[in-house]
Amino acid sequence: MKAQSLQFKRNASDALHDENLKLAMSFAKTGFIGKRAAAVAAVPQWQTIRDEARELKNHVLDNLDHYLLAYEEAVIRNGGTVHWAQDGEEAAKIIVDLCTQANAKTVAKGKSMVGEEASINEALEEAGIEPIETDLGEYIIQLAKEPPSHIIAPAVHKTKEQVSELFHEHHQQYGRQEKITDRAALVHEARVILREKFRHADVGITGANFLVAETGQHVLVTNEGNGDLSSILPRTQIVIAGIEKVVPNLNDASCLLRMLARSATGQHFSNYTSVMGGPKKAEDTDGPDAFHVVLVDNHRTDMLAGDLKEMLRCFRCGACMNHCPVYGAVGGHAYGWVYPGPMGSVLTPVMVGIEKAPDLPHACTLNGRCAEVCPMSIPLPSLLRRHRQTTFEKQLQSAHSRYGLKVWAFFAKRPIVYRTLTGLSVRFLKLIGGRRGYLKRLPLAGGWTKGRNLPVPQHAQTFMALYRKQQS
Amino acid sequence: MPNEILVSPDSLTQYKASVTLVSFGGIILSAPRVGLFVTCLVDLYRPNVGFAAIKLLEQSGCEVIVPEAQTCCGQPAFNSGDRASTQIIAQQVIETFESFDYVVLPSGSCAGMLHAHYAELFAVDSDWRKRAEAFSHRCYELNAFLVDVMHFQPETIQFKRKVTYHDACSGLRELGIEAQPRQLLDSVNGISLVEMDEKEVCCGFGGTFCVKYPDISDRMVGDKAAMVVQTGADVLLGGDMGCLLNISGKLSRSGKTVRVYHVAEVLAGQIEDAGIGSADGSGSEPAIDDIDSLPERKESNT
Amino acid sequence: MxxxxxxxxxxxxxxxxxxxxxxxxxxxxxxxxxxxSPEIHTQPELPTTQIETLIKNMETVEMSVVRLQSEADVVNAVDWYLEEHGIDGELSVSPSLAHLAWTKKVHSGPATGTEATSVTSCFAAIAETGSIALKSGADTPATLNFLPENHLVVLKESQVVDHLEAVWDSMRAQSSQPRAINLVTGPSRTGDIEQTIELGAHGPRRMHVMLVAGE
Structure with a gap:
C-alpha cells in the first residue's frame, strides 16, 4: 500500500465530514473502552503482569539475534523453512514465489498487519493469484477495495448498511440476489461463501502473534477461527511475521496472552489461540504438507538501533487507538498507511520515511491516554516527541508553524521584551473583544474561531503588570 | 481550622536556612518560600487566577514570591521538537526559580513540563541534568501542592453552584492529579460536584495541536462541551487555562451559559469577576446562528 | 550477502x-x-475452585456445560443435546471416541466438511481462561474443531488444569510435540460489523462441553 500520510490534513478534514464514519466510530468507542476497563479491573495482578511483560520483551530485544537463530533452528527441526525479508517488497516476492511453486490459484489469507506492510494482496494479484481475505472485517474491506482502518477491527469504519450494500453488490455472482440487512444473516452469508473459498485454496497465509523460539511454533489468535482454517485446509501454509514477534518460550507467550485479548477487545481470552508449527506429521490425517515462515525486518532493526526501540515491544492490540480521541474523530484512513492511531504515528514515519508522514507525530494532543492503557508500557507520547524533534531538525513542518515557533521562542527567551509584547497583546485583545468577553473572529486565529470563540483577556493588563502595581 | 495552628513565619525564621518544610503532627513549623510561576496563559488571560493562587498559598502558610523574569515553561518548543530553544528556556526557568523551596504553578501541564520533562532535556551526567533533577522534585501543581505538601483546607467559602470538573490530561497522567482539587472543593459550602461522562478524555486543546489541527481540535472540544452540558452543571471548573479557554470558547459559541472558572478562583473566594470568556458574569451571549452546533449526545449501546 | x-x-x-x-x-x-527452563510468570489467581472457575469462564463465552458420571453417559448426552437443539445432519467423531456405543451413524476421522456436528475428546481444559485444549493428531484431527456448526467436547475432570502453563508442561513431557495445540474458548464469533458480537463466524456456532467425573 502506497503511503497517503502526506495528505493527513486533507484526509482528516474529509473524515470529519463523513457522517457514516462518525456513526461507525461511535459504536467502536462505546464497545472497546468499557470492555477493556472491565477486563483489566478483573485482574488484580494486572500491573505486575504488565511489568513482567515489559521486562520480558526488553530481554528479547536485547537478545533478538540469539532468539531469531533459536527460532529458526527449531522451525527447521519441525520440518519447516524460514525465509528472511529485509523489507516489504522482498517479503511479497518470497510469498509470490512460494505460491507460484505451489501452483496456487487461490490463497486464503488470515489478517496480517505485516502482510499489509508488504502489500501481499497486490503482489499476488499481479502474479495472477487470487488472495481471499477470510477475516470478516478484512473481507469487507477487500470487497470495498479499501485498506484497513484499525489493526484489529479493519472494517470498524463501516456501518451495517454499507456492509449490506457491499455484499449485495459482490455476492450476486454466487446466485445471491436478495439484499440482506440483518447482521446475523450477513455474517452467515459471508461464512457460506468463504467456506467454499477455504476448500479450494491452495495456500494459506496468516500472520503470527508470537513466534516461540523454544518450540519453533507460532501462536495465532483469532475470534473467528479463520486463521486456523487458513492454516489447516490448504496444502501449503505460510506465516509472515515481523522479527520482533519472537518470544523465548510458551510461558513467556502466556504472560503476553494474558494481556492481549483484554487490551484489544476486553475479552479475557480470544476464542482461538492456536500454537502451531511445521507441516503435518507422518501420522496426522489433516494439516498442511509444507510449512514456511517469512521473517520481515522492514526497518525494525532501525528502531532497535535508535531511540524508538521501545516501540518494538508493541504486540498490536489496538488499545492505543481505541483510547485516542484524535483517532476517534478522524478514523484510521486519515493516517494514510497501514497503521493508524498513536502506534501508527510512531511506526509509519519509520517504515515509509518521515518525509512522507511529517504530520503524524504532530497530530496528537499528547494527552497520554494511549500510554496509560498500553499493556506493553510503551511511552507513546515521548516517542512521538522524538519524531517531532526529527521533523524540526529536518524542517519538515509548515513554514507557517516554523516561523511562529521561532518568533515565540525569540520572546520567550527574553523576559523584558516578552513583558512588553504580552502587555501590548492583552491591551489589543481587550480593546477589540472586551465588551463581550470573547471574539468570534480573529485574523491568524481563523482555525480556532471557525468553531469556537476566542476568550479575551480578563483585563487590559497582564498579571505581571497588575502584580507589580499591587506590590509598589 | 488548620490556619489557626500555623505558627507565624516571623517567629521561625531561624529554621528557614536549612529546612525546606518541617511539618510535625500536621503543624507547619516553617513557612516555605514558594516561587509562583503564574504561567503564560494566566499572565495573559486570567490574572485573577494568579492572585487567587497567591491568596491560597499564603493562607496555607507559604511565603509567596513572583519572580519578574518568568515567561513560559517551554512547552510550545518542547512539543514542537525544538530541543535547543527548550533547553535555553528551561535553563532560564531553573535559574529564576531554583532558589525557592518550592515552585508552584496553577497548571498541570506546565507543572508536568517542569516536573517530568526538564531533566530529560540535558545529557546524562551533565551539570544541568543534576540541577534539573534537583529542581524538578520541588515543582508542583497548585492543587497538589496545597493538599499533598501543605495539607491545606480552604477557609470557609460559599459557592452555591452545581459544578463539574475537567481534569487536564497532563496533570492527570504526568502528575496523578485527580483527587486533590476534588478534596479542596469538598470543603466549599453549598457546592455540588457532578462528574461528567468520559471525564478522562482530552478536550482537544493540546497546546500547538489546536493551532495546527483546528478542525480535529474543534470536533474534540465539541464532544467535551456536550459532556459538560449534559451534566446540567452551571459552572465548569478546571486547573488548566488552556483547556478552560478551549472549552469556554466552544460553550459560548454554542450559546451555552455554563460559566467557566479556574478552580483556584473558587477556592480563594475570588469569583466576583465574570467567568472565563465572558464579560458580564451572566454567562456568555448566545450566538443564535451557532446554537445547535453542539453534537447530539448518542445513547451508548453496549 | x-x-x-x-x-x-x-x-x-x-x-x-x-x-x-x-x-x-x-x-x-x-x-x-x-x-x-521456562519460568512461570505471575498468574491470575482463580476466584473460586478450579472446576467452578472453569465452568463460569466457559459459560461467559457461550459454551454450555453438562456434568456426567462416566464416559458411558456420553452417547446419551450427545443424543439429548442434538434433540434438544433440533440438530440433524451428519455426525463425525474423533477416532479417540470411536469405541463408544454410538446409537447414530457416525463418521470417525478428520472432518468431511459436510457434517453438522463433531464430537471430540480433548487434551486438557484451562480453568483460568475457560478454554478447551485440543491436540492435533491421528486420533484427534484438528479439522473437527473448526468445520462443523456444532462442536461437542468430552472433557474429563482429571484433565482440568488451573493455568495455561500446565498445558505447555504436559506437552513438553511428551516424546514428540503435536503440529498444533488449539485452545478453544467458546464458539466462533466476530464483532466486525458495528462491533456487535455474532456467533458462528467461520467455526462452530455452538460449543457444548460434557464434563465427565473422575479419571
Missing amino acids: SSRDAILNRVSSALNREEGKVQLADRPASVTQRLQ
Whole structure:
C-alpha cells in the first residue's frame, strides 16, 4: 500500500465530514473502552503482569539475534523453512514465489498487519493469484477495495448498511440476489461463501502473534477461527511475521496472552489461540504438507538501533487507538498507511520515511491516554516527541508553524521584551473583544474561531503588570 | 481550622536556612518560600487566577514570591521538537526559580513540563541534568501542592453552584492529579460536584495541536462541551487555562451559559469577576446562528 | 550477502555486539536458560475452585456445560443435546471416541466438511481462561474443531488444569510435540460489523462441553 500520510490534513478534514464514519466510530468507542476497563479491573495482578511483560520483551530485544537463530533452528527441526525479508517488497516476492511453486490459484489469507506492510494482496494479484481475505472485517474491506482502518477491527469504519450494500453488490455472482440487512444473516452469508473459498485454496497465509523460539511454533489468535482454517485446509501454509514477534518460550507467550485479548477487545481470552508449527506429521490425517515462515525486518532493526526501540515491544492490540480521541474523530484512513492511531504515528514515519508522514507525530494532543492503557508500557507520547524533534531538525513542518515557533521562542527567551509584547497583546485583545468577553473572529486565529470563540483577556493588563502595581 | 495552628513565619525564621518544610503532627513549623510561576496563559488571560493562587498559598502558610523574569515553561518548543530553544528556556526557568523551596504553578501541564520533562532535556551526567533533577522534585501543581505538601483546607467559602470538573490530561497522567482539587472543593459550602461522562478524555486543546489541527481540535472540544452540558452543571471548573479557554470558547459559541472558572478562583473566594470568556458574569451571549452546533449526545449501546 | 545475514548483522550491530554477527554457539546463558527452563510468570489467581472457575469462564463465552458420571453417559448426552437443539445432519467423531456405543451413524476421522456436528475428546481444559485444549493428531484431527456448526467436547475432570502453563508442561513431557495445540474458548464469533458480537463466524456456532467425573 502506497503511503497517503502526506495528505493527513486533507484526509482528516474529509473524515470529519463523513457522517457514516462518525456513526461507525461511535459504536467502536462505546464497545472497546468499557470492555477493556472491565477486563483489566478483573485482574488484580494486572500491573505486575504488565511489568513482567515489559521486562520480558526488553530481554528479547536485547537478545533478538540469539532468539531469531533459536527460532529458526527449531522451525527447521519441525520440518519447516524460514525465509528472511529485509523489507516489504522482498517479503511479497518470497510469498509470490512460494505460491507460484505451489501452483496456487487461490490463497486464503488470515489478517496480517505485516502482510499489509508488504502489500501481499497486490503482489499476488499481479502474479495472477487470487488472495481471499477470510477475516470478516478484512473481507469487507477487500470487497470495498479499501485498506484497513484499525489493526484489529479493519472494517470498524463501516456501518451495517454499507456492509449490506457491499455484499449485495459482490455476492450476486454466487446466485445471491436478495439484499440482506440483518447482521446475523450477513455474517452467515459471508461464512457460506468463504467456506467454499477455504476448500479450494491452495495456500494459506496468516500472520503470527508470537513466534516461540523454544518450540519453533507460532501462536495465532483469532475470534473467528479463520486463521486456523487458513492454516489447516490448504496444502501449503505460510506465516509472515515481523522479527520482533519472537518470544523465548510458551510461558513467556502466556504472560503476553494474558494481556492481549483484554487490551484489544476486553475479552479475557480470544476464542482461538492456536500454537502451531511445521507441516503435518507422518501420522496426522489433516494439516498442511509444507510449512514456511517469512521473517520481515522492514526497518525494525532501525528502531532497535535508535531511540524508538521501545516501540518494538508493541504486540498490536489496538488499545492505543481505541483510547485516542484524535483517532476517534478522524478514523484510521486519515493516517494514510497501514497503521493508524498513536502506534501508527510512531511506526509509519519509520517504515515509509518521515518525509512522507511529517504530520503524524504532530497530530496528537499528547494527552497520554494511549500510554496509560498500553499493556506493553510503551511511552507513546515521548516517542512521538522524538519524531517531532526529527521533523524540526529536518524542517519538515509548515513554514507557517516554523516561523511562529521561532518568533515565540525569540520572546520567550527574553523576559523584558516578552513583558512588553504580552502587555501590548492583552491591551489589543481587550480593546477589540472586551465588551463581550470573547471574539468570534480573529485574523491568524481563523482555525480556532471557525468553531469556537476566542476568550479575551480578563483585563487590559497582564498579571505581571497588575502584580507589580499591587506590590509598589 | 488548620490556619489557626500555623505558627507565624516571623517567629521561625531561624529554621528557614536549612529546612525546606518541617511539618510535625500536621503543624507547619516553617513557612516555605514558594516561587509562583503564574504561567503564560494566566499572565495573559486570567490574572485573577494568579492572585487567587497567591491568596491560597499564603493562607496555607507559604511565603509567596513572583519572580519578574518568568515567561513560559517551554512547552510550545518542547512539543514542537525544538530541543535547543527548550533547553535555553528551561535553563532560564531553573535559574529564576531554583532558589525557592518550592515552585508552584496553577497548571498541570506546565507543572508536568517542569516536573517530568526538564531533566530529560540535558545529557546524562551533565551539570544541568543534576540541577534539573534537583529542581524538578520541588515543582508542583497548585492543587497538589496545597493538599499533598501543605495539607491545606480552604477557609470557609460559599459557592452555591452545581459544578463539574475537567481534569487536564497532563496533570492527570504526568502528575496523578485527580483527587486533590476534588478534596479542596469538598470543603466549599453549598457546592455540588457532578462528574461528567468520559471525564478522562482530552478536550482537544493540546497546546500547538489546536493551532495546527483546528478542525480535529474543534470536533474534540465539541464532544467535551456536550459532556459538560449534559451534566446540567452551571459552572465548569478546571486547573488548566488552556483547556478552560478551549472549552469556554466552544460553550459560548454554542450559546451555552455554563460559566467557566479556574478552580483556584473558587477556592480563594475570588469569583466576583465574570467567568472565563465572558464579560458580564451572566454567562456568555448566545450566538443564535451557532446554537445547535453542539453534537447530539448518542445513547451508548453496549 | 543473504537477507538472512544482512538482517542478523543489523540486529547484532544495533545491539552493539563487539564480535559482529552472532552464531548459534554464542548463545548467552540467560538465553539458554529461557529456552530450556521456562519460568512461570505471575498468574491470575482463580476466584473460586478450579472446576467452578472453569465452568463460569466457559459459560461467559457461550459454551454450555453438562456434568456426567462416566464416559458411558456420553452417547446419551450427545443424543439429548442434538434433540434438544433440533440438530440433524451428519455426525463425525474423533477416532479417540470411536469405541463408544454410538446409537447414530457416525463418521470417525478428520472432518468431511459436510457434517453438522463433531464430537471430540480433548487434551486438557484451562480453568483460568475457560478454554478447551485440543491436540492435533491421528486420533484427534484438528479439522473437527473448526468445520462443523456444532462442536461437542468430552472433557474429563482429571484433565482440568488451573493455568495455561500446565498445558505447555504436559506437552513438553511428551516424546514428540503435536503440529498444533488449539485452545478453544467458546464458539466462533466476530464483532466486525458495528462491533456487535455474532456467533458462528467461520467455526462452530455452538460449543457444548460434557464434563465427565473422575479419571
